[in-house]
Amino acid sequence: MRxxxxxxxxxxxxxxxITTALPYTNGPIHIGHLAGxxxxxxxxxxxxRLTGNDVVLIGGSDEHGVPITIKAKNEGVTPQDIVxxxxxxxxxxxxxFGISFDNYSRTSAxxxxxxxxxxFKTLNEKGEFIEExxxxxxxxxxxxxxxxxFVTGTCPKCGNEEAYGDQCEKCGTSLNATDLINPKxxxxxxxxxxxxxxxxxxxxxxxxxxxxxxxxxxxKKDWKPNVYGQVKSWIDDGLRPRAVTRDxxxxxxxxxxxxxxxxxxxxxxxxxxxxxxxxxxxxREGKDWEPYWKDENTKLIHFIGKDNIVFHCIIxxxxxxxxxxxxxxxxxxxxxxLNLEGxxxxxxxxWAVWLPEYLEEFPDQQDVLRYVLTANxxxxxxxxFTWKDFQARNNNELVAIFGNFIxxxxxxxxxxxxxxxxxxxxxxDVDLETLAAVKAYPNVIASSIERxxxxxxxxxxxxxxxxxxxxxxxAEPWKVIKEDEARTKTIMYVALQIASALAxxxxxxxxxxxTKLKGILNVSSSAVENSWxxxxxxxxxxxxxxxxxxxxxxxxxxxxxxxxxxLNKLEASKKANEAANKAIEPQKDTITFEDFTKLDIxxxxxxxxxxxxxxxxxxxxxxxxxIDTRTIxxxxxxxxxxxxxxxxxVTVLVNLAPRKLRGVxxxxxxxxxxxxxxKLVFVNPDESDDVKAGSQIS
Ligand SMILES: [Zn+2]
Numbered sequence: 001m002r003x004x005x006x007x008x009x010x011x012x013x014x015x016x017x018i019t020t021a022l023p024y025t026n027g028p029i030h031i032g033h034l035a036g037x038x039x040x041x042x043x044x045x046x047x048x049r050l051t052g053n054d055v056v057l058i059g060g061s062d063e064h065g066v067p068i069t070i071k072a073k074n075e076g077v078t079p080q081d082i083v084x085x086x087x088x089x090x091x092x093x094x095x096x097f098g099i100s101f102d103n104y105s106r107t108s109a110x111x112x113x114x115x116x117x118x119x120f121k122t123l124n125e126k127g128e129f130i131e132e133x134x135x136x137x138x139x140x141x142x143x144x145x146x147x148x149x150f151v152t153g154t155c156p157k158c159g160n161e162e163a164y165g166d167q168c169e170k171c172g173t174s175l176n177a178t179d180l181i182n183p184k185x186x187x188x189x190x191x192x193x194x195x196x197x198x199x200x201x202x203x204x205x206x207x208x209x210x211x212x213x214x215x216x217x218x219x220k221k222d223w224k225p226n227v228y229g230q231v232k233s234w235i236d237d238g239l240r241p242r243a244v245t246r247d248x249x250x251x252x253x254x255x256x257x258x259x260x261x262x263x264x265x266x267x268x269x270x271x272x273x274x275x276x277x278x279x280x281x282x283x284r285e286g287k288d289w290e291p292y293w294k295d296e297n298t299k300l301i302h303f304i305g306k307d308n309i310v311f312h313c314i315i316x317x318x319x320x321x322x323x324x325x326x327x328x329x330x331x332x333x334x335x336x337x338l339n340l341e342g343x344x345x346x347x348x349x350x351w352a353v354w355l356p357e358y359l360e361e362f363p364d365q366q367d368v369l370r371y372v373l374t375a376n377x378x379x380x381x382x383x384x385f386t387w388k389d390f391q392a393r394n395n396n397e398l399v400a401i402f403g404n405f406i407x408x409x410x411x412x413x414x415x416x417x418x419x420x421x422x423x424x425x426x427x428x429d430v431d432l433e434t435l436a437a438v439k440a441y442p443n444v445i446a447s448s449i450e451r452x453x454x455x456x457x458x459x460x461x462x463x464x465x466x467x468x469x470x471x472x473x474x475a476e477p478w479k480v481i482k483e484d485e486a487r488t489k490t491i492m493y494v495a496l497q498i499a500s501a502l503a504x505x506x507x508x509x510x511x512x513x514x515t516k517l518k519g520i521l522n523v524s525s526s527a528v529e530n531s532w533x534x535x536x537x538x539x540x541x542x543x544x545x546x547x548x549x550x551x552x553x554x555x556x557x558x559x560x561x562x563x564x565x566x567l568n569k570l571e572a573s574k575k576a577n578e579a580a581n582k583a584i585e586p587q588k589d590t591i592t593f594e595d596f597t598k599l600d601i602x603x604x605x606x607x608x609x610x611x612x613x614x615x616x617x618x619x620x621x622x623x624x625x626x627i628d629t630r631t632i633x634x635x636x637x638x639x640x641x642x643x644x645x646x647x648x649x650v651t652v653l654v655n656l657a658p659r660k661l662r663g664v665x666x667x668x669x670x671x672x673x674x675x676x677x678x679k680l681v682f683v684n685p686d687e688s689d690d691v692k693a694g695s696q697i698s
Pocket of ligand 1: 155156157158159160163168169170171172173
């Protein structure tokens with residue numbers, strides 16, 4: 001590792017390289033992505049910049065995954081068409097939600113192909129790979145080797161029948177396609193055969209000792225228990241060589257002899273995307289990228305979801321270690337998963353809140369979503385996003401506490417003093433305690449952020465707003481002004497200091513609100529703008545005689561109706577999924593015409609109907625079959641009330657052998673079908689009066 005001279009600026013400042021999981025460009029992103037990775041990373045980066053550190057926040061689109069080639073095939077377009085489309089959508093969502101990337105790149109960029117290619121060559125030349133001819137799953141009909149998402153089967157670890165060839169999404173186990181039990185090609189549905197092919201493998205077993213020492217001994221205390229636990233269980237299971245190449249035509253060509261027709265495994269090239277994105281940024285900014293990846297004083301932090309732990313804690317560090325000139329991550333604060341209304345977020349099932357859609361329906365309310373996702377961040381366990389909670393946190397916290405406090409302060413300052421910060425006189429004990437409490441907040445919030453406890457940090461920010469709201473409510477300047485002008489000035493001065501602190505400290509969490517509030521307080525110019533540490537250290541945050549602007553609403557109440565619309569949308573998704581999941585039954589065995597003529601099916605009319613006592617499903621019907629009036633027991637009570645069916649013309653199989661149901665003999669069967677939602681429907685003759693009971697169906 002190389003050591004670089006300390007930066008010329010603040011000697012106390014540190015250099016941070018912060019990376020965020022590269023989203024697959026096969027669809028837009030949703031709240032799960034934002035909550036798990038991008039909002040926490042953005043809070044972290046913004047906080048570190050505010051405290052004077054040298055920060056680069058890196059992101060980019062992962063454009064080489066097999067899902068992309070599958071989607072392209074399904075839509076009849078090229079993979080490049082797919083990634084161009086979604087890269088633009090994803091990049092815009094990040095900008096819209098204020099994710100403050102210093103660079104957002106893409107793995108199809110030439111700089112990335114070059115960087116990943118060179119990385120592979122270096123490891124290859126150093127003899128860090130093993131080359132092996134192995135038997136891989138092959139789909140003869142599709143003329144293609146099957147790896148990763150091209151094959152599904154049963155997970156050998158947990159029995160999930162829909163595990164993929166690279167990973168089981170249920171238990172998180174990282175797999176090789178040949179590990180799957182009962183593998184099936186996702187291209188043709190065929191059972192694949194085995195065929196020989198040559199691949200390059202990274203011998204993870206060779207790095208086991210290093211990983212044990214570095215993580216299991218070195219990061220026992222500072223890594224999150226969920227991350228540490230997962231890593232430990234993998235290492236304890238024993239690590240095996242892992243293929244870093246694939247038989248595919250979409251990706252980065254393998255730069256080695258015999259690599260024709262093969263590309264780098266997406267999980268080999270994707271994390272190198274962090275490096276290429278940093279290089280792209282440095283070239284644009286006229287900086288040297290290497291200290292950000294090679295100086296041992298740089299802190300490298302990977303923000304990811306729990307499904308990526310193995311790649312960021314075992315595979316990528318082994319690659320970096322093998323290369324030899326790179327630093328290793330200082331921490332990998334992976335989050336668990338966010339659920340939506342109690343169910344797992346799912347792109348294919350459209351069970352999600354999509355960011356572009358959210359912005360259309362809640363324009364200019366990005367901070368509300370950022371706030372709620374932070375408050376519910378799945379930091380230590382899976383967590384649930386519900387629309388009711390979204391509404392409650394907006395209405396009861398952002399509107400009623402934060403917004404209400406700021407609005408009162410600004411409105412009263414304008415009303416009493418034409419928007420000029422008044423001169424305070426003697427401070428009371430409560431004033432002094434309040435001002436001292438404000439000064440403590442930068443450290444309190446910072447301590448939570450630095451330990452990756454963003455929920456806690458967000459709640460501390462809200463506590464500062466609570467402090468302000470309570471101070472004002474207790475001090476009642478709107479009453480005091482009638483008898484004591486000097487005291488009123490002091491109260492308003494203190495409240496304005498709290499408002500100013502909120503403008504600064506809210507920036508990492510609520511960047512749009514912070515900008516708006518700084519505008520209202522007229523503190524965007526350097527003379528009165530405060531840094532994070534100023535809030536603790538400066539005697540005065542907003543000086544007397546400073547002119548502030550007019551009040552503007554920071555947040556607005558969300559009505560029940562708006563929330564109900566969101567719930568209705570989810571309900572519609574649920575129905576559509578149920579319908580889609582209803583499998584079409586395969587055709588039964590062929591029968592002869594003679595077989596068919598054995599069935600005596602006639603038109604009948606229901607004359608009477610009543611519920612079978614003590615059952616949920618059964619109705620006892622009296623049916624006029626034209627031949628006779630007979631009793632038929634029918635399992636339709638969950639779809640129809642007795643009153644609904646009386647008088648109805650129905651189709652009856654009249655020569656079905658009678659059988660007893662709950663002691664009542666049923667003499668025939670009424671023909672029914674079912675809607676996708678499971679509601680029964682009569683198979684009716686046309687409701688024509690010309691068709692009489694007893695007419696035969698043939
Ligand atoms: Zn599994």
